[in-house]
Amino acid sequence: MITLLVRTSFVAIAFGAPAAYAQDDATPIIVVTGKGLEQTKSDPAYGAVEIDRARLTSEASGRIENILADVAGFQQFRRSDSRSANPSAQGATLRALGGNASSRTLILLDGVPQADPFFGYIPFSAIAPERLSSVRVTRGSGNGAFGAGAVAGTIELNSAERDDLANVSLSAFYGSDNARELSAGLTTDFGAGFISLSGRLDSGDGFFTAPAATRQPSDVRAAYDSWSTGLRAVAPLADGVEMQFRGLLFQDNRTLRFAGADSSSEGQDASIRIISQGRWQFDALAYVQARNFTNVVISATSLRKTLDQRNTPSTGLGGKIEVRPPVGGGHPLRLGADVRLAEGELFEDAYSQVTGLVTARRNAGGNSATFGVFAEHDWSLGVLTLTGGLRADRWIISNGFLAERSANGTVVRDDNFANRSNWETSTRVGALFAARDNFALRAAAYTGFRLPTLNELYRPFTVFPVATRANAALDVEKLRGVEAGFDVRLANGVSFGATIFYNRLNDAIANITIGPNLRQRGNVDAVLAKGLELSGEAVFGTMTLSGSYAYSDSKVRASGSASALNGLSPAQSPRHAANATLRWTPHAGSVFSATARYVGAQFEDDLESNILPSALTFDGFAQVPITRQVALTGRVENIFNEAVVTRKIDSSIDLGTPRIFWIGLKFIMK
Template identity: 35%
Template sequence: MFDVALETAPAPEAPVSQVVVTGARLPPSAGEGAFAITTLDDPAWARSPRLDEQLARAPGVSLFRRTSSLAANPTTQGLSLRAIAPSGAGRALITLDGVPQNDPFGGWVIWSGLPAETIQSVRLVRGAGAQAYGAGALTGVVALVGRDGGAPVLEAGVEAGGLGYRRAAVNAGSGGLLASVTAERSDGWTPVREGRGETDEALALDTWSAALRYDTRLSSGPAMAARVAVYDENRRSGLVGADARSRGAQASLTLAQSPAQGRNGWRLQAWTLLSDLQNRSVAVGAGRAFTTPANDQFETPAYGYGFNAALRGVRGPLEWEIGADFRAAEGETHERFRYMSGQFTRLREAGGQTTTLGAYADASWTAGPWLVTGDLRLDHWRAFDARRREFDLQAGAAILDETPAGRSTTTPTGRVGLRRDLGLGFVRTAAYAGFRPPSLNELHRPFRVGNDVTEANAALKPERLYGVEAGAGLEGEGASVSVTLFINRLQDPVANVTIGQGPAIFPTAGFIPAGGVLRQRQNVGRIDAVGVELEGRADLGERLVLTGAVMATEAEVDGGSEAPQLTGKRPAQAPRLAASAGLEWRASERLGLFLAARHEGARFDDDLNTRRLAAATTLNLSARYSVSASTRLEIDLRNAFDAAVSTGRTGDGITSYDAPRSLRVGVVYVR
């Protein structure tokens, strides 16, 4: 909201050595120039305060479902790259200045806690990330760079519009301190259109967040950054009686010194995350005339913490880095279920702990136009203290008491890459391996959406991804283009596998009503994916900029003996094609006009490929007018053609849709 510059397109795989570091962080390693990396500067997402909406303009970047975080349930806000196999837990690692932002219990990301005004730049690393990224960086990394506390600043903005939307944000700082506060509300829209009943209501949002950051440089030279942040969001989930509340806080402390010839650089960082989720779901009655409480997840306390350390040196053409990191997560869900005779009759407690300890070594060699790089990682993952207990609330007796045995695994991963600069262009190739341990949520907590139930699985194994890719790019005066071809194999992917249809009674899961489906999270053999990514930019004169990006992925499941019914199917929520285009016109010194279009091919809402979601194309239009040097007016027309974007489909054929057309108007003050 606060950015006053025009939107800029991602610079295709720019040499990472050009990045200037001002805060307490190491610069990107020289070796990353051999991988598929896109850097987004601040203007690139200023058209929307929701970071996930702007990241979705890059090809293959999406939440689990098509709905953005403005309306998505917290448990479906995990981010995935390359459309290999999207997941509610997310198969990409999200970091803010090196601190993981994925929820310690579920792996998803609460985007309300990451307002765009607090972000300076974003680096999208596609392909499995080893090196310092480690566990969770399966399909890639979204490395967020936070705004540093620096020169005195005061920024304030308000915005309001259709669907009962209103938002206010303030950034204020001086002397190294930067304070940020945001509040946002939306009355939302009712996602069900055809077949709508008394059960259906709007997807509404009420959220706020606050962050305080302090940056300084110590007398000995290293930079220090300390950050604390909190968020709180309340949602209505589109059905009468279904809602969610997520709350959280985090704190981090970082010390870092950049390397130079003859002087090693280093980083020390410690962090902690706290979160809690309340989530109520309902069963939908006949004719969508009524809902019945199905589950009341009234508390999900989770705690994550970790540290990392790195030492980097530069000796002529050689850059090297060694490091280690540790992450721990513990959490437990408390929920009431089995609603009978006007009350819940069962209580569930389920959770556990996980730890990941990793170490890595990285080296790159630059000789003229050549760059050769490689790194190796070793991670030890452990799951322990697991339990799932269920009680009869009337009798007080335990009806289920499971304590799965602890498990551990040691996983080697790594990356190698080669790049050759060609004056006005480059060619590169890379190979990599990565892994993602299952989240506590996947291991221990079942969930319900309408009449569909998905069971947990404490025996899940970590997912592993292996891939190779090749890329090339050209950059001339006012124009650039890059292309990447990739082949990936995802081994032991966690999928929601259909194991029963309602109406029926099943062990552990209990009764599944008519039209409902019973699934279980399972490791299902492998997913093979072949794809291509294309990005480009052209300056059409001094005032006009055209950007575009396309991603096409052909992915197929081999369910193996575990799930042969999935063999030959496409992963759920994985479109074959995604494309975006942007047009920016500086009509005058005061007026900027923007067009952003996005197309996504058809996808399936289920593992058996029976619930097809049609292709969709949306267009957003924006205008920015500077009233004075410090004040700007903003107008945004979202989904200008009122496209019907299907986001989900139930077993009985009811389709949900994303937001209809809406208009927003805002005022921004910057001093």
Template identity: 45%
Template sequence: MKNRILALPLLAPFCLATVPAWAQDQPSNDENQIVLACMRLPEIIVTGLPVSLGDKAYSATDISLDPVQPVENALRDVPGLQQFRRSDARSANPTSQGVTLRGLGGNASSRALLILDGVPQADPFGGWVAWPGYDALALSSARITRGGGSGAEGQGAISGTIELFSDNVGDRIELGAAYGSRNSVDADLLLGRELGQGQLTISANYARGDGFIPIIEGQRGSVDRPAEYEQAGLAVRFVAPLSDEIELQSNVRAFTDDRERGFAFSDNHNDGADASIRLVDRSSDWQWSALGYVQIRNFDVSFGGVADDRNSVSRVFEQYNVPSTGLGARFEVRPPVGDAIELRIGGDWRRTEGETNENFFFADNDTPRRSRRAGGSTATYGGFVEASVQASDALVLTGGGRLDLWSIDNGFRREIELINPFPGAVRSDEKFTNRSGSEFTGRGGFAFDANDALTLRGAAYLGWRLPTLNELFRPFRVGDDATAANELLEPERVKGAELGLDWNRAGVTLGVTAFYNQLDNAIANVTLATGPGVFPGVGFVAAGASYSQRQNLDAIRSKGVEIDALFDLGELAEGLTFRAGYSFVDATVKGSGDAAPIDGLRPAQVPRHNASGTIRWEKDNGSGASLSARYIGQQYEDDVNILSLADAFTIDGRMALAINDRLLVETRVENLLDARVEAAVSSNGIIERAFPRTFWVGLRARIE
């Protein structure tokens, strides 16, 4: 029903080099033979059109996903991929969980385009990612393509594209439950049923925990307490053929996410629901796909101001209702133009709208003095053309461009008094001028098979990202530090180039890529002043706290090297593999005007070094063991490079034993050495850490 292919560009050249020529030339009903020939590499179940011939020119990594490990933590093994915060969705503020690549961070909005079965996943209001919403999904794998200008996938791929693929689960029931440290529970359910020629999949998850105290020991006060969390999700997917060529795919999912940040008045609540429908025609002649989707989100968050001695806390700010909606559609057609040429033509549309409703200046913890509403809408309309050519047996050339029209509309910000002396009085009522523009972007590249083991590749690209409603209209606070929105922000634009090589021989696959990126108009939180004082857009800022505003920097320049390697150690033990990755990123800010003080400094939240390695042994019955190590280098919390987050080294482990063909017993450990992974540091030196050592024991049952 689905088109099964293998991991491409980084790993596929290695894989295809090991597949006999007869297998590569066979029609689609022999695809399983190719899968078996490359079984050491992650298998990708593509739910849309087949992977483009031109993708071979770009740097990519493919990883397998399973229900044991949260999606966001699995992605952390990819060199150069990072979230804005080092903490995960059990303790981080959900509005800080943007994802990026190649050192183009410094902002909580995602600079990588995340898509699930073709549907963009960024929050319609803020651009961050609600990671707990994916743990309920039956996912098979992920492909991470580094570099901007995704072309056919739409705008937003400043640093790269992350694709998540649904699994084809067949007829089976799978149940998993685990109990962990600090009274943690993690449970999931998967039900797959073949209905006629169709496939119905129902999946669900539930997770909770008493949590840990985020503030490091030695700095805690009486207000500090464990940051508890509770998360759940449900998803339904149905796929069925409408004819011999056309397949219908429908998806519905919903999730809820409750977290606390470890003290009173720090609770967060995030809800979401998505629906999409897609038609796919993979016939040998005209191939096409058509997609429509809707995203619904709502979150509320409270902020507390903690005294310097951390023995008292008061509510300073709350966003009690932040609804948003994302709507979109996409169409692509691949006409038959010759055996050696692939042509892609299509277009897409996306609209977001939302608003934030806030209370601030509290007379006491329950009585706000002022209220604010702010929001607006954005829209993009894009069209693309991309062509790839098998110029010779060894050479693939690809190139294309897209034109986008954008608009920012209906922006407003309104503040009113809530209590005496003038309750209901309007303090400000701003209507922002509608804006619009156009962006032309493109990408091109080559892949050359120098011999049966070595592939050389190169690419250049242009990309862009529209500011989110959050960046344009929503001010926010982190502790006593305050950041104002900026309705005049311009779109970000990236230009970049890369050169790489892929090597495959004797069970070793290796990819090395050198890159250079320049992100013009990079949106960052620029520090403007230090309290005490009353500042535009945020109000009062306490003594010693910082006042910032979102602004367009001149640029962020990022250059570096990425290495990804996979070793098949089957000669030592059947099912034994080792995977390793490393990225070096040298990123600097180019700033002038208000941003002149940070000119030449490193962007906030961007480490120079990132490395990971996993040794894994697996048997066909599910038994196995793995040990993973990760290193993340030192990085700065702030744009002025004063508040430093120390480097960190962590180890995770897993062991599984199959009792029979239906039951699996599992033990896991996160952060085995209980390393202090610093996730944030405030202006007064208070350090917050990510998840500490956590042990798990669980059972997994499968019925087919």
């Protein structure tokens, strides 16, 4: 399938628009953008935070998940980044709606959902910041394309445009603990379009996640070794119409705390997108994802292998079409449909801690699908803009199964779960009052839902010594929320925004304690999240100061078997989060920046028995040109070596990234 998509794209590039490659004085010049459709006038009603390319290319860690942390309230399930976290724990969420490792935030790259089809985690190590032009984060449940997965918000990653890309780029860094980072890019014009090929390698011996005071001889460094390569091609098909192709291959290998506790993830993604910026605007997209994951769990007491999740193949297919008819009169209309299909299964072996032999072999998996249609309409009434959207989705969970056999092949369990399906509707309304160009009031209300992932439905897992069971009977999560805020821009380059919000996530999926060192995924009645979000930026000549703060007060509402959780805070949900970045660009090519990040205390587990203390970290970045094409770059992560606790179960503690120094060179040839 991927090969076919690649061949199709290059045929379209080569033959789809020959007129664009044979310009003469009588032929208009066709310009491609490589972008999607422009935002509508009502989009600011929902509030959003933008991250520009300058910030994307000046992060001390060089990792996209840490850049997204510039938006206060963004979090993964754990505080670890994609060098030392288990990949399956890299779910993304906003507004302290945490509690499990699946993504409650829809992350799109050029319009394509990035969540793993089986687990719902985001392959952050495969998303290189240097391949992007901008990021847009919109908090609150979404409508529009693929909105069924956006219960906490939407993060739109936009690929670098032609002007952002040098003909040849190369960077090489060396850091603490034998860390290496190498990236390269080659971009060339192809008629009126362009083709860009890029690659990145990241590896290192890693750091000890166990604190020095409790470190045992069995503890090893969290070594990592990952690579990714991407191909992007953009070409005109007609005046105002362009085709965009994107392909991605990646692999990521990590070791977590103990020798042999190895995980791996890999993927092969491809998409084709056709954009029309003409009178009848449309965005048509199709994508395919092939993913896999493996994971070995080592006992902290016996140091033997207890579980080998040796194979988890999954496939994601999907597409959308959005049309914007020329209705005119300041009333833009969006109509569309989308589909997401996921299938996957796991193969795992359980081992005896005494003999080290296989005791059980399990195979589980299933399918899920959503088919949605959506419409959104805006009304411009002078200084007031009103907007409303509606989605209708048909969801299906099917072919679920769990089979278990003993080491000698005896059937222990052979379950086939009933197929389920239903309709869900989602709405979104907003208002934007902009009496002046530099001040606006906004308000919005919305509903949304999220389908449980195949991982939550069928895959058990262990973070030693706690085992968590799957639950094939999980209900759909449903969110209702309201928010209001304002944005102000002052003439001296200062901008500021504030939002208050209230969200209620009904039937929230959480890991619920049901016994000593035993949990099971289940639905609690609701998670209530209310809070305040602030963001601002001040530009003074060559200096830029930006920052954000989020206060989130989240509580669980639970009854029945989960009643012990009622009134408690959701796991992994800090009350306070803040960050600030000061950047100085004294002249072209020179960049100096410092970033401070604070995350408040949060609970490790649903019963609030283990607390992760607050952490304040500082990062630094400096780039100085040596020649017109070469720059010397230095980076330092966690300058003061703050101990960031990422996991705590009684006396067992894991730590996040310590202080890391980087030195490297960047080469760019336009």
